[in-house]
Amino acid sequence: MEPLTGMGVLALMGAAATIAGASEDLESDVGSQSNPNSQVQLAPQMMYPHRIYNKAISGEPPSNALICAIGGTVATVLMVTGAAAILALIVGSFVAMLVHGTYSVTPYIGRSASQKRFKQPIYLDIIRSHTPVIMGFAFITTFCILVISYLMISALGHPFPLPLLAFIWGIAIGAIGSSTGDVHYGAEREFQNFEFGSGLNAANSGNIVRKAESGIRNGIDNSWFCAKFGGPATGLAFGMVVFLSGWITVVFDPSISDTLGWEAIIAGVVIVLILIAFNRKIEVDARKRYGPYKVDDEEVGA
Amino acid sequence: MSAGGGGGGAHAAIPQNNLIAFGVVGGLVFIYAAYFLVQIAGPYMSFLGALGAICGIVWGASAVRRVANYGLGTGVPSIGMLAIGIGIIATIFGLAVGGIIGPILAVIFASLIGLVVGFLGNKVLNMGIPIMVQSTTEIAAAGAITIVGLSTSMAGTFMFFDEVVNGLTVPGVATTVMEPGYIAVIFIMGALAILHPYNANLGPDEKQDRTLACAFEKGGIAMIITGIVATVTPLASGTVTIVVGVVIWYVAFSEYYKRVKRDAYMISGAGLLPSKEELE
Numbered sequence: 001m002e003p004l005t006g007m008g009v010l011a012l013m014g015a016a017a018t019i020a021g022a023s024e025d026l027e028s029d030v031g032s033q034s035n036p037n038s039q040v041q042l043a044p045q046m047m048y049p050h051r052i053y054n055k056a057i058s059g060e061p062p063s064n065a066l067i068c069a070i071g072g073t074v075a076t077v078l079m080v081t082g083a084a085a086i087l088a089l090i091v092g093s094f095v096a097m098l099v100h101g102t103y104s105v106t107p108y109i110g111r112s113a114s115q116k117r118f119k120q121p122i123y124l125d126i127i128r129s130h131t132p133v134i135m136g137f138a139f140i141t142t143f144c145i146l147v148i149s150y151l152m153i154s155a156l157g158h159p160f161p162l163p164l165l166a167f168i169w170g171i172a173i174g175a176i177g178s179s180t181g182d183v184h185y186g187a188e189r190e191f192q193n194f195e196f197g198s199g200l201n202a203a204n205s206g207n208i209v210r211k212a213e214s215g216i217r218n219g220i221d222n223s224w225f226c227a228k229f230g231g232p233a234t235g236l237a238f239g240m241v242v243f244l245s246g247w248i249t250v251v252f253d254p255s256i257s258d259t260l261g262w263e264a265i266i267a268g269v270v271i272v273l274i275l276i277a278f279n280r281k282i283e284v285d286a287r288k289r290y291g292p293y294k295v296d297d298e299e300v301g302a
Numbered sequence: 303m304s305a306g307g308g309g310g311g312a313h314a315a316i317p318q319n320n321l322i323a324f325g326v327v328g329g330l331v332f333i334y335a336a337y338f339l340v341q342i343a344g345p346y347m348s349f350l351g352a353l354g355a356i357c358g359i360v361w362g363a364s365a366v367r368r369v370a371n372y373g374l375g376t377g378v379p380s381i382g383m384l385a386i387g388i389g390i391i392a393t394i395f396g397l398a399v400g401g402i403i404g405p406i407l408a409v410i411f412a413s414l415i416g417l418v419v420g421f422l423g424n425k426v427l428n429m430g431i432p433i434m435v436q437s438t439t440e441i442a443a444a445g446a447i448t449i450v451g452l453s454t455s456m457a458g459t460f461m462f463f464d465e466v467v468n469g470l471t472v473p474g475v476a477t478t479v480m481e482p483g484y485i486a487v488i489f490i491m492g493a494l495a496i497l498h499p500y501n502a503n504l505g506p507d508e509k510q511d512r513t514l515a516c517a518f519e520k521g522g523i524a525m526i527i528t529g530i531v532a533t534v535t536p537l538a539s540g541t542v543t544i545v546v547g548v549v550i551w552y553v554a555f556s557e558y559y560k561r562v563k564r565d566a567y568m569i570s571g572a573g574l575l576p577s578k579e580e581l582e
Contacts, residue, residue: 041504041505047581049575049576049581050575051575056501056502056504057494057498057501057502058378058379058382058494058497058498058501059379062379062383062490062493062494063494065490066490066491066494069486069487069489069490069491070487070491070527072483072486072487073483073484073486073487073527073530073531074527074530076482076483076484077530077531077533077534080534081533081534095527095530099523099527102519102523102551102555103494103498103520106498106502106516106519106520106558107498107501107502107503109559109562109566110502110503110504110512110513110516110558110562111502111503111504111505112566112567113503113505113507113512113561113562113565113566113567114503114504114505114506114507114508114509114565115505115506115507115567116507116565116566116567117506117507117567118567119567119568119576119580119581120567121566121567121568121569121570121573121576122562122566122568122569122570123570123571123572123573124569124570124571124572125571125572160483161481161482161483162483163482163483163484163486163487164483164485164486165483166486167483167486167487167489167490210575216574216575
């Protein structure tokens, strides 16, 4: 393939990945999935009942792998019957979105019902308002992942079938959404009323922010907050993963010669080293600028 | 922290032994019925395989519930993934070498790996969960039944390799399920259907019948997707599978919601948080 075409495909994949990353993170924030979910689950037990959607689908990687694999499967079936790729990908994402809707509702009502003794009510308006948002984000995520997987197969000649590739990318985006995005929801939004950087004292476990700027806080308020930084940051992270991991083999194409294959590996190692150095610099700069967290005297004494 | 379960043996209205029988006998009977009836009556009988998978899913979900009630918490997804991973290895091995006894071989092989993994978890990693060995064995075997059932329903047969019958090539599971990558969706659908029910009902007031209703509901979803794939495989027919799957999903979801209404503290259309007085 022409290197220029390869770069164009790669750019498209990177753009789709950036959108997928952002929508994946916001989707998990609306439903309080993943790491911050443990505090949402714990809150009623500590006498803090809440109006936050409790969407526990066993962590982001498996739940995104599920929707992407279902989308990829339905799309493949449609393409086997002769449907156009774009139609197949859209219908596949639509079916995945419906499945994700049912997977989102069952934990919210199920987990709330299992907290009867802590008097956690089930709010039907929360289901009605949040589930469509979750499903919408899930559609965007699935569609973008399917676009990436389809481009890899049709344009870059990847040997894996679509459902398998979508499954793998689903796990990848879930893992990145979980590691990059959760920080901005869990530490910054759930425990907003504690001093930034103070860490989570065990006594404050479950004491999540339940009152909003106006009214009672819900999952959509949380995704509004995360859309300012957490979502885009996740999108950038996933976009970079897709772009950089594809870039090395498009520029140094291993299918042309073994030497180029080794150069691709060297380029990958160099990128990782540059990122490590960059991360280190950010961390050192932040520490210098904001200084160490100042502990109270009595805490030092204890 | 009891957020991860009751921290002891789970209370169960239906004894686990009945569910084991339901899973093993029901699962294998449906899988074999699917295999033979597809040959006798036609491809539309392939939906029976997915019913077998639902038996496995319900049994697996119940086993996850029992072991996870010891406070596994975030370990609930892990044990489900572990089990279905064992199940997929056992299925490929069993179907590839077993021929007509493939499904039985897959279940036996999965139980053996599950036994070893459970033993290692309890004795070497010192997890110290009393029913760990039995539960890992059960979940792995249930995972194998789920994968064999869904594969049979997709392919219309559980023969692993292509066969030549009366001069016609009959594609096996390897060609129709593994090669186009549908095995990925079987893996993740089966895993989530087994681990999600307990995970979705996690909490001290979890009830067995509610969790199992959720397992049926997730099984119904797996059946629908299986039916969609079966529409393009030559030996299986998708329409019946999809219709039966939708009916199972609808009935199971209604039953699940009925039990949620029964168990919930309060279901409100909109409203404020419970007041301080209410909480005391």
